[in-house]
Amino acid sequence: MTDNKSYDEQLKRIMNHLADSVLEVSDEEILAETLGNGADPQEEAERTRTVLRRPSRVLESANKSLRSLGHTVNPKSWKHRQRNYHNNCRDCGLSVSFTVAGLIWGDALRGPCPKSDWYTVREKESTGQ
Amino acid sequence: MEHSSSELLSPVAELRQAHNLLLTMKDNPLAQEATESLAQVIPWFDSRPPRQPMRAVVDNTASESTGIDPVMKNNVPAQERTLQEVTAILAKVISDLNSSSPRQPMLAVVDDTQEGTLQTVTTILAKVIFDLNSRPPRQGLRAVVDNTARLQALPERDVPKDEVDAAKNHEADHKAWTLLLDQMKQAESSSDLRQALTPAIVSQFQTLTQGRYDTVPLSAQFGTEGVVIGGAAKPRPPTAINAGSRSALVIENDSSLLTVIKQFLKHEGYVVRSARDRAEGLRLYSHCRPFDVVLIDYYVAQTDDVKIDLFEPQKEWIELARAIRQINPSQSMAIAAFDYAHPDQVPRPTELMHIPVLVNALQLRELLEALQFWATREEIDQAIAALSPADLQKLKQSATFRVRGLGSTSRGTWEDLLGEAQLSTFEGAQGNGSGRRWNKRVDFVTYLRGAMRSIADHSKDKVDQREVLECDAVKCDGEGQELSLLDNLGPGDTPNERIRVAAAEGSQPAAERRLIAKERVGKIFGKFEDDRHATWVLEGWSEDLQKNEILQKYELTAKQYDAAAKRIRAKMLDPRNGGSGA
Numbered sequence: 023m024t025d026n027k028s029y030d031e032q033l034k035r036i037m038n039h040l041a042d043s044v045l046e047v048s049d050e051e052i053l054a055e056t057l058g059n060g061a062d063p064q065e066e067a068e069r070t071r072t073v074l075r076r077p078s079r080v081l082e083s084a085n086k087s088l089r090s091l092g093h094t095v096n097p098k099s100w101k102h103r104q105r106n107y108h109n110n111c112r113d114c115g116l117s118v119s120f121t122v123a124g125l126i127w128g129d130a131l132r133g134p135c136p137k138s139d140w141y142t143v144r145e146k147e148s149t150g151q
Numbered sequence: 152m153e154h155s156s157s158e159l160l161s162p163v164a165e166l167r168q169a170h171n172l173l174l175t176m177k178d179n180p181l182a183q184e185a186t187e188s189l190a191q192v193i194p195w196f197d198s199r200p201p202r203q204p205m206r207a208v209v210d211n212t213a214s215e216s217t218g219i220d221p222v223m224k225n226n227v228p229a230q231e232r233t234l235q236e237v238t239a240i241l242a243k244v245i246s247d248l249n250s251s252s253p254r255q256p257m258l259a260v261v262d263d264t265q266e267g268t269l270q271t272v273t274t275i276l277a278k279v280i281f282d283l284n285s286r287p288p289r290q291g292l293r294a295v296v297d298n299t300a301r302l303q304a305l306p307e308r309d310v311p312k313d314e315v316d317a318a319k320n321h322e323a324d325h326k327a328w329t330l331l332l333d334q335m336k337q338a339e340s341s342s343d344l345r346q347a348l349t350p351a352i353v354s355q356f357q358t359l360t361q362g363r364y365d366t367v368p369l370s371a372q373f374g375t376e377g378v379v380i381g382g383a384a385k386p387r388p389p390t391a392i393n394a395g396s397r398s399a400l401v402i403e404n405d406s407s408l409l410t411v412i413k414q415f416l417k418h419e420g421y422v423v424r425s426a427r428d429r430a431e432g433l434r435l436y437s438h439c440r441p442f443d444v445v446l447i448d449y450y451v452a453q454t455d456d457v458k459i460d461l462f463e464p465q466k467e468w469i470e471l472a473r474a475i476r477q478i479n480p481s482q483s484m485a486i487a488a489f490d491y492a493h494p495d496q497v498p499r500p501t502e503l504m505h506i507p508v509l510v511n512a513l514q515l516r517e518l519l520e521a522l523q524f525w526a527t528r529e530e531i532d533q534a535i536a537a538l539s540p541a542d543l544q545k546l547k548q549s550a551t552f553r554v555r556g557l558g559s560t561s562r563g564t565w566e567d568l569l570g571e572a573q574l575s576t577f578e579g580a581q582g583n584g585s586g587r588r589w590n591k592r593v594d595f596v597t598y599l600r601g602a603m604r605s606i607a608d609h610s611k612d613k614v615d616q617r618e619v620l621e622c623d624a625v626k627c628d629g630e631g632q633e634l635s636l637l638d639n640l641g642p643g644d645t646p647n648e649r650i651r652v653a654a655a656e657g658s659q660p661a662a663e664r665r666l667i668a669k670e671r672v673g674k675i676f677g678k679f680e681d682d683r684h685a686t687w688v689l690e691g692w693s694e695d696l697q698k699n700e701i702l703q704k705y706e707l708t709a710k711q712y713d714a715a716a717k718r719i720r721a722k723m724l725d726p727r728n729g730g731s732g733a
Contacts, residue, residue, distance in 0.1 A: 044552065076570060078573070
């Protein structure tokens with residue numbers, strides 16, 4: 023521990039070893055630890071399972087919202103920024119973002135894509151024009 | 152008795168009905184054997200890949216031929232004879248389903264001379280086999296109704312000249328495709344050969360696919376009346392389905408291309424079902440889903456009799472892919488667009504952009520390899536569903552510690568890190584080059600651990616790269632007055648608060664972050680002042696030593712190490728010690 027930078031690195035190493043050591047613990051032991059902390063293993067498990075399932079649903083939901091408004095995003099272009107994902111409509115450039123926790127926002131969700139022929143056609147069809 | 156395709160239930164539903172009916176005839180030993188056969192067929196149909204092995208139960212008293220021994224037929228009671236026929240037919244159905252070679256014609260008997268249960272059973276079986284037989288290519292299949300419960304050869308008919316010509320063209324075409332397939336197999340055998348043969352393969356492939364939509368229609372004649380398939384098919388002994396067998400649905404308008412794709416897939420161990428148009432493809436998918444892969448031709452028609460305009464953007468495959476996705480969002484699909492030079496040139500809507508596009512036949516092999524090793528979205532969903540409470544708890548704790556290791560550069564909570572790892576996996580499964588891909592040979596928990604570690608390390612690296620010293624963060628206001636980001640803080644603000652505000656301003660003052668790390672490391676060691684073994688383990692970890700190295704350096708036993716690690720973990724998670732209780 024000679025300088026401050028090494029403390030930063032030491033903290034990361036300790037936590038990484040702790041994170042890895044968890045996976046070597048037996049199933050019985052980890053469940054006993056959970057019970058020991060006063061938590062219900064089944065409830066905890068379902069909560070974590072929800073965390074695992076949520077991201078794909080959020081992504082699907084974001085794509086669905088964009089589609090319904092006629093926006094087109096490149097699925098390869100989702101950029102990770104801090105704690106959210108960001109993309110832009112290929113046609114109109116409006117932005118959309120979401121977090122894995124389930125928040126979706128952005129200008130693209132405020133209205134139909136002004137550059138989308140597809141939406142214009144659909145709109146005409148729906149209004150009988 | 153007439154059966155039209157619109158009346159047909161799925162093969163599974165039909166078999167289940169037959170099974171239930173046979174159960175009502177428990178006393179008859181032949182019925183029992185037939186029931187056993189059906190009982191094995193139904194779960195196999197119902198199961199999702201990888202499917203369990205299936206064995207056919209054959210009635211030894213029934214003829215092994217597709218028909219019934221005439222001598223036996225004359226000497227056994229009518230009901231028993233019908234049951235023998237049913238058993239023989241079941242054995243053949245199972246054999247056919249087990250077979251990886253092109254399907255042979257099957258025989259079904261509709262026995263109208265029997266009343267009640269047996270009559271219903273035989274009708275159902277006939278419908279099942281009709282359904283199984285009625286998938287393209289349908290050359291040589293003819294259907295009639297046998298109202299007398301006797302096997303009869305189909306009468307010879309005068310074949311029209313156009314059908315004869317079509318058959319000849321098809322044969323020539325088939326030989327050319329077979330030759331191409333052989334070349335492809337050679338090319339696959341070694342990289343040198345592949346390099347040498349690829350130009351020839353591509354050239355031949357292009358030649359063969361040119362004008363492929365002008366190929367003549369198949370000379371199939373299908374029975375809408377009922378079933379009995381003519382032809383002297385040599386019976387094959389029942390074989391077991393490979394437990395690892397995979398399934399594919401190919402929707403391809405061109406019969407030659409369909410043949411070569413099917414051969415290729417079967418060679419790769421896939422059980423293949425095929426359709427010539429969108430309507431048939433969707434019907435098959437609805438009845439037989441899911442498949443390991445669904446391959447849709449870009450030029451698929453709505454129905455087989457609709458002419459395709461090659462110069463217009465194709466929409467039928469889009470509708471089909473959308474319909475399949477609606478039934479099963481996780482279904483793995485691919486589009487065969489061999490007339491295009493690059494996948495990006497293939498027009499498709501946003502929601503289908505993730506579907507891989509094959510622009511040459513060699514890419515099919517790459518796709519199959521990818522399917523073999525890389526998990527699909529459905530497989531990821533299944534893996535999540537299969538995680539035990541202990542697995543999930545381990546993942547949670549692992550994510551918790553990993554996030555704490557990021558210190559003040561944290562990406563948030565353990566949920567954020569685990570969610571990000573999972574989203575990346577989900578993106579990777581779409582096979583469009585983004586995200587992380589789960590290799591199915593690796594345990595899912597182990598994979599997620601690696602993904603989280605990678606994300607955390609990457610995050611840390613990014614922070615380190617953009618870290619800003621306080622002296623660098625000094626900016627000038629409009630009047631030239633020097634401002635530091637940390638000037639916004641009051642004297643009573645904690646280091647964490649200082650970091651939070653600074654981060655919100657778009658900066659990461661490294662000195663502050665390191666100060667906090669020092670404080671945290673000190674606290675961790677402070678918790679174990681009286682625990683010598685735990686202190687040693689922590690020291691080892693802080694130097695990034697592995698377990699064996701720690702045991703050696705501090706002369707600890709494995710038991711002492713494990714016990715110390717457990718104490719550290721417990722104390723770090725204890726909410727009374729600032730842990731989250733995870």
